[in-house]
Amino acid sequence: MTQTIILTVAILTVLGLLLALILFWVARKFKVEEDPRIDEVEKVMPGANCGGCGFAGCRAFADAAVKATNLDNQYCPVGGDEVMQKVASILGFTVAKKAPQVAVVRCNGTCANRPRVNEYDGVQSCRVKAALYSGDTGCSYGCLGCGDCVAACQFGALSMDPVTGLPVVDEEKCTACGACTKACPKHIIELRAKGPRGMREYVSCVNKDKGPVAKKACAAACIGCGLCAKTCQHGAITVTDNVAYIDFTKCKLCRECEAVCPTGAIHGVNFPKELDKDAVKKRIADRKAKAAAAAKAAAEAAKAAAEPVQPAAAAEKPVEKKEVANG
Amino acid sequence: MGKLTFSMGGVHPHDSKYARGCAIEELPLPQTVYVSMAQHLGAPAKPVVAVGDTVKVGQVLAEPGGFISAFIHSPASGTVKSIAPRKDLAGNPVMHIEIAVEGDEWDPAIDRSADLVTAIPEDRTAILDRIKACGVVGLGGATFPAHVKLNPAPGKVAECLIINGAECEPFLTSDYRIMIERPKEIVIGAAIMQKVLGGCKCVIGIEENKPEAIASMGAAVAELAYPGITVQTLKKRYPQGGEKQLIDAVMKRQVKSGGLPIDVGAVVQNVATSLAVYEAVQKNKPLITNVLTITGDKMPVEKQHNYLFRIGVPLSFVVEQAGGVPDFAAKMISGGPMMGKAISNLDAATVKGSSSVLYLSEAMTRREPETNCIRCGKCADACPMGLEPFLLNRLYKTADLEALEKNAAQDCIECGCCLYSCPAHIPLLDNIRQAKGQVMGVIRARAAAARAAAEAAKK
Numbered sequence: 001m002t003q004t005i006i007l008t009v010a011i012l013t014v015l016g017l018l019l020a021l022i023l024f025w026v027a028r029k030f031k032v033e034e035d036p037r038i039d040e041v042e043k044v045m046p047g048a049n050c051g052g053c054g055f056a057g058c059r060a061f062a063d064a065a066v067k068a069t070n071l072d073n074q075y076c077p078v079g080g081d082e083v084m085q086k087v088a089s090i091l092g093f094t095v096a097k098k099a100p101q102v103a104v105v106r107c108n109g110t111c112a113n114r115p116r117v118n119e120y121d122g123v124q125s126c127r128v129k130a131a132l133y134s135g136d137t138g139c140s141y142g143c144l145g146c147g148d149c150v151a152a153c154q155f156g157a158l159s160m161d162p163v164t165g166l167p168v169v170d171e172e173k174c175t176a177c178g179a180c181t182k183a184c185p186k187h188i189i190e191l192r193a194k195g196p197r198g199m200r201e202y203v204s205c206v207n208k209d210k211g212p213v214a215k216k217a218c219a220a221a222c223i224g225c226g227l228c229a230k231t232c233q234h235g236a237i238t239v240t241d242n243v244a245y246i247d248f249t250k251c252k253l254c255r256e257c258e259a260v261c262p263t264g265a266i267h268g269v270n271f272p273k274e275l276d277k278d279a280v281k282k283r284i285a286d287r288k289a290k291a292a293a294a295a296k297a298a299a300e301a302a303k304a305a306a307e308p309v310q311p312a313a314a315a316e317k318p319v320e321k322k323e324v325a326n327g
Numbered sequence: 328m329g330k331l332t333f334s335m336g337g338v339h340p341h342d343s344k345y346a347r348g349c350a351i352e353e354l355p356l357p358q359t360v361y362v363s364m365a366q367h368l369g370a371p372a373k374p375v376v377a378v379g380d381t382v383k384v385g386q387v388l389a390e391p392g393g394f395i396s397a398f399i400h401s402p403a404s405g406t407v408k409s410i411a412p413r414k415d416l417a418g419n420p421v422m423h424i425e426i427a428v429e430g431d432e433w434d435p436a437i438d439r440s441a442d443l444v445t446a447i448p449e450d451r452t453a454i455l456d457r458i459k460a461c462g463v464v465g466l467g468g469a470t471f472p473a474h475v476k477l478n479p480a481p482g483k484v485a486e487c488l489i490i491n492g493a494e495c496e497p498f499l500t501s502d503y504r505i506m507i508e509r510p511k512e513i514v515i516g517a518a519i520m521q522k523v524l525g526g527c528k529c530v531i532g533i534e535e536n537k538p539e540a541i542a543s544m545g546a547a548v549a550e551l552a553y554p555g556i557t558v559q560t561l562k563k564r565y566p567q568g569g570e571k572q573l574i575d576a577v578m579k580r581q582v583k584s585g586g587l588p589i590d591v592g593a594v595v596q597n598v599a600t601s602l603a604v605y606e607a608v609q610k611n612k613p614l615i616t617n618v619l620t621i622t623g624d625k626m627p628v629e630k631q632h633n634y635l636f637r638i639g640v641p642l643s644f645v646v647e648q649a650g651g652v653p654d655f656a657a658k659m660i661s662g663g664p665m666m667g668k669a670i671s672n673l674d675a676a677t678v679k680g681s682s683s684v685l686y687l688s689e690a691m692t693r694r695e696p697e698t699n700c701i702r703c704g705k706c707a708d709a710c711p712m713g714l715e716p717f718l719l720n721r722l723y724k725t726a727d728l729e730a731l732e733k734n735a736a737q738d739c740i741e742c743g744c745c746l747y748s749c750p751a752h753i754p755l756l757d758n759i760r761q762a763k764g765q766v767m768g769v770i771r772a773r774a775a776a777a778r779a780a781a782e783a784a785k786k
Contacts, residue, residue, distance in 0.1 A: 118671045121694050123754040127761055133671040134418030209420070 037090055038062045044086040046078045050154050052177025053077065062087075071095045077191075078175040099193040101176035103157070103169050105149075107188045108204040108265065109142040110164035114218040130185035138217030141207045143167070143188055152183035171198060193248045198270035201251050201258060203228075205265045208241040215263065222265040228257035231284060256280055330535055332562035333575040336711035338744045340565055340665065342536050343497040346622040346631040351504050353635045354648060356428050360403050360639035361413055362388055364422040366678035367464040368471045369395030374424055380407045385434035385613050388424050397472045398462035400613035402637035404432040416642075416661055416668060416675040423676060426639075437612045443511055444609035445551060447519055454523050454608055461607030462614045462679075467491055467568065467597030468666065470680040473604065476596070477523050479589045485524040486592030489577050490517045490601055492533040492540060493561055493568035496663025499683050501618040502598050504633045506533070506540035509602055510547035516601035518553040519608050524594060528555040530577050531598075536563045565665060566742040570595045572711050584738050614638070614679060621645070623686030625655045636677055643673045645684060656686035657693075664691075665743045695752040706745035706755055712738050716745035716755040723762040728769055736762045737770060 041062035049057035053076050055064055065074055071093045076083050081097050088095045114137045120129060126148035134140035145165045150158045157173035158180060160166070167180075171194070181189045188206055203222055207214040211223035224242030236250035237257060246257070246266070258266045259280035268275060365371040370393030376382060382401040389399040405428045412420035433439060448454055459474035479485055490513070494502040506513065514531075521529045531548070533541045545558045559577060566572055571582045573595055580591040588595055596604075599617065606612040621632045632649050642661070646652055652659070660667040662682055670684070706716035714735055722731045739759050746756040 118669075121692075123757045125757075125761075128754070128757045131760060131764065132417065132757075133669065134414070138418075140414065140418050140420060 035066050037066050040090050041065055041087050044079075044083060044090070045076065046083060046175075048078050048154065048175070048177075050078060050175070050177045050179065052175065052179065065091060077101065077177050101191045102171055102174050102194045102198075103176060103178075103180050103189050104192045104200075104202055105143070105167050105169060105189055106202065106204050106206050107143040107166060107186075108220040108267070109137060109139055109218050110166060110220070112164075113220040114139055114142065126183075127185050139207055139214070139221065140209070141186060141188075142205075142218065144186065148183045148185070149180035149189055152179040154179065195248070195253065195270070199253055199268070200248065200270070201253055201255065201266065201268045202246055202248070203244045203265055204267045206243060208243055210242055214242065220264055222261075223263060225262060227260045227262065228266060231256045231260050256284055260284070330560045330562045331532075331576045332564050332567065333572040333711060334579075334581075335575075335713050336709050336744060337564045337566065337572070338709050338747050339563070340497050340747065342563065343622075343624065343664075344500050344503065344536070345498070345626070345628055346500045346620050346633060347503055347537075348628065349500070349504070349620075349631050349633045351508055351618055351633045351635050354637070354640065354645065356403055356431065356637060357640055357644040358428055359408070359641075360426050360428060360637065361423045361641060361676035362399060362402065362426065362639040363413075363415065363676055363678050364389055364392075364399065364424070365415075366399065366470060366638070366680065367397045367462075368469055369393055369397075371422060372396055372399045374410050374422070376407050376410075376424065378407050378409055381405070382407060382426060383432050383434045385437050385615060387613075391472075395472055395475055397464050397474075398460060398613070400462055400615050401426060402615040402639045403428045405429040414672050414675060415678075416670055416672060418672045438610040439612075443515070445515060447515070447522055448608065451523055451525075454519060457608045457611075458523075458604055461603075461612070463600065463603045463607050464614065464679050465597060466599035466603060466617060466680060466682075467570075467595075468662065468680060468682070470678075473596065473600055476594060477520055479524075479594070483589045484592060485527045485589065485594045487578055487594075488517065488521050488524055488527055488529040489573055489593060489595045490529065490531040490598055491568055491570075491573055491595055492531055492537075492544065492598045493573060494537070495534060495563075495565045495567040495569075496665055496667075497565075498622050498624075498685050499620050499663050500622070501620045501633055501682055503537050503540050504620075505602055505618055506537070506598055507543050510543045511551060512605040513544070513598050513601045514547045514551050514553065514556065515609065516603070516605035517556060517596075518551070519604055520594075520596060520601065521553070521555065526555070527592075527594075529557070531556065531558045532561050532567075532573055532577055533558065534561045534563045534567055566711055566740070566744065569711065569740050569742060571740065584735050617677075617679060617681065619645070619677070619681050620683040620685075621649045622683065623653060623656060623688075624691050625688050626653060626686060636681075638679050638681070639676050641674060641676050642670060642681075642684065645677065646673065649684075653686055655688045657689040658687045658691075660685040660687060665747070666741065694754075697753055698751045700751055700753060703750060705748040705750065709744040709748040711742060711744060712740055714739060716749075716759060717753075719759045719762055720753060720755050723758045728765055731762050732766045732769065737766045739763045 042059050045058035047058055053061050055061040065087055071088060080100050084095045116136045117138055118136045120136055124146045126144040126146040129144045129146055135144050143166050147160045149167050150160055155173050155175055157170045158167050161168045176191050178191055205222035207221045214221035214223050222243045224239050226239045228244050229237040229239050234250050234252050236247045238245055255268050255275055258268045258275055259277045372389035373392045374389045376388050383404045384401060386401045387398055388401050391397055403426055405426045408425040408427045410424050413423040415421045455474050455478055463473040464470040465473055492502060492506055517529050531544055541560055548556050548558055561567055561576055570588055574588055574593045575581055578593055582588055582591055603614050615638055616635055617638055618633055618635050630650055659670040661670050662668060700717055710716055718734055719736050741760055743756050749755055
């Protein structure tokens, strides 16, 4: 009996050693040389494997980063600048800082603003719904409310508000990976700069219909009137296809557009104080009056200067200048 | 020959053709018509009229916007009020020409008499040109431009022209009514298409639940005595009217994955298309009218209608003329209950392919809650294309495009048999339709890349 046990242990030990040797030899012989920096980079990555960078996961990102000659085309939105600096220091590259971004839902078609005209009892999927028709309301562009974006978010940053029927972004959790922007068949969700202390200004509507049609479908629609673009001092607002868009790289957060918007389609978020529309409107009016007065004065001065020499040309000039000032 | 049918899958919904006894009535003209620029498969048409122009009935409003596209003609006389995007049936903006109707003045070139013209023109190209110029598209549902289909690519020979009188969708009776009321025109239209295709044989396929239509078409074929035209009775089974199913039923040939009917020597056209071809070639009348059925599951027969309507009349006008939306209606569908689209915008205009306004009651339309797949395989038994819907559904959920293509999601004809037969009420069709779209996108992208590579190699 004892002998059997000893024999078994001995055989298994010898066998184990033998196999270990073979494994050791195979591991040496067929070793794949890999840049050790890939592991290092992967270690500093967030490890979410969300694909927000455009690669299959964090390791794929690290692999590409190590092979790349610079990091211009690579950015980890989840880790942000912090991670990118670490990656750059490992690889000896330099990266420019990028402003942190956040997902913004550009639709304010709540149940109250946008009355339902159809009832949908099909599959609760925006993609399926979008393939069937334009939506339950008169608006062909707005949120369909089935929550494909919520399902796409790996970070739990999106949820459907049962009262408004619209998705809500949790700014703390949002990593700006962009999965929701791809999941939305209506392309409502956009990644925008988070802004200083989270303050930002955006047009919460993507309706390309003409004003009356858009307004009929939704009380909070952008009607493309262009008042905001005219008011904006920084050239940040453009109106194309009957819908305004605020360029967040140019916006100075003066909130004048928000004050003049007749439908309330422009939203300002995370501002410390509530917007005093009348005060802002007064400010704009004062500025306009001042500009008009200045233009008038300039015109008169020009008139006085020009009169003795060229009376015909001087008669035209003030009219021109006035137009510029008013426009 | 006995009764034929296709070899695989299919379901047997109740045919519900309640409006079969309603003779075709002509719908009056409303104050305004809206003519869509995208009422055919392929590129949208390009308007050739301007705002303020006066147009006559039958005048060209728009010309084809590509190879697969069609002419569009004015359904009414009056003034062009606007050319602007307007919401279609599904609520998506599409370019429409708005015409304020004034009187009913027809283009004098159109022969409006009821005389039957039986002599078929000799020149094949002239016939094709007429069909193209009159904007004839397939009226069986897909609205594929007829002149393209009737002009097979070089090297492909049509052996059999199949005239589709199956009308397998429940409720619809427009094809049935024209087969009863205008059989001779349909037969002449078929003979014209036969001529265009080089004198192949022609089979008119009609399902057995329409014996009057079979008798009427048979009599017309016998009386006109064109060579090689026969009427074939088909078993009642959905989707018999599907192009590939009909070819299978009549010719016992199967179109392979990614192939076209002409690959097996078949050309399929609907009876309504045949009628449109007759009117285009023999009467010079463009496709500006079609027949649609107004019906419903709880509708008294006297309120149901088969209307000859001008293409472009708003649906709301059609509904109003038929006495408004009935109380029981929970859902309105344009087309049949199996493949039709729900009408989400009643202001939408009718298009060339409009075949019905169907009112369904709550009980008929309500979806049961989805439960788990029990692997019964009913969907696979029902699929007329031999696909495995349960598998495609699962692959769609994991977004495995490669496997979806391997399992031929792109061959789905969206007939809805899988959804109809599923005891677990799984929205198979909804998901497979998505999958099909994605796979088609991949296939198209690959083809485009291959073309680009070939171009580059040439240079």
